Amino acid sequence: MRAGTAGLRLSDAQRLAWLRLIRSERVGPTTFRELLNHYGTAAAALEALPDLSRRGGGVRGIKIASRPEAERELDALTRLGGRLVALGEPDYPAHLRHVDAPPPLLSMLGEEAIARRPAVAIVGARNASLAGRKIARSIAAGLGEHGLVVVSGLARGIDAAAHEATVDTGTIAVLAGGLDQIYPPENEPLLRSLVLAGGAAVTEMPLGWSARARDFPRRNRLISGLGLAVVVVEAAKRSGSLHTARFASEQGRDVLAVPGSPLDPRAEGCNHLIREGATLVTSAADVIEAISALIDDRPAEPPRHLEESEAERSAPMGEPDDAVRSRILEALGPTPTAIDEIIRECALDAGVVQLVLLELELAGRLERHGGGTVSLI
Structure with a gap:
């Protein structure tokens, strides 16, 4: 069945093969898609990996995730109360599947249906001011009351304020590490409360994975991809929040920013975004007005060239000379x-x-x- 077909559900065997493939060495989202498009199934792609690496001039064998390793991860995720959601399945976040190279698998904890609701990301400084956290809570709460899900990264400061304000209306925390490696640790109670209240936590990283510095840009790309727009509240000139805004622009998302005092370094990034064309906002009403045309715009079906089928296919392409x-x-x-x-x-x-x-x-x-x-x- 095509991964773009409405109602796709991978079988247990297919899900295990997908997990093995994406956890194998040098296989990222783009490579995963190309392998599946070429070989038709993850199982067939797994068999082809050693030969592909050899033909490319690899000096050592490629490490392929074993079946027991994948089974252990699935079992541990189930014990945690989570599940793996595949690209093309109904519970895969609707807007994320349209970004460039979406993760083929997401680990999700919490309410499945929340991923199908329209969402807005709110990000900002970890060392946020009291005023910054206050306006983040106000904007987040107003968006929640309007029926929008708020997405953020569970970081200290603005992220935490946005999540706290929307525990009861629906919020998604995007993690840079595994679902069992919460960072920062003091926000673990916040994560538990938002999940219990009907929200969710998502990540593309495996269980047991502790977030490293280079994992946060990957997380930020998911934060921007999950929503219709990104709202930045307090951000220094060089910050992860500005990376999220850049990802949003690349993904065709609206970028909105709350202005701040030119005397506060935490406002420098937001003021720069506004000078560069971001929409100035100071309230939830401003955000809703800016994205009103997008809220009811249902995303189209995902691209239908990603395959996962055991059906007979045409003969594979011969080896290039x-x-x-x-x-x-x-x-x-x-x-x-x-x-x-x-x-x-x-x-x-x-x-x-x-x-x-x-x-x-x-x-x-x-x-x-x-x-x-x-x-x-």
């Missing part, structure tokens, strides 16, 4: 290059180019960047 690989390697370099440009300049079938790029990536020789660009490592 060395001349083709050399031509593609010559087109690559340390500077990120658009895949479409490689296809055009090499005058090769898109499927052939994507297959060679998969080989190189699984061999540890290729890095993917935003906007469909790649570079040699």
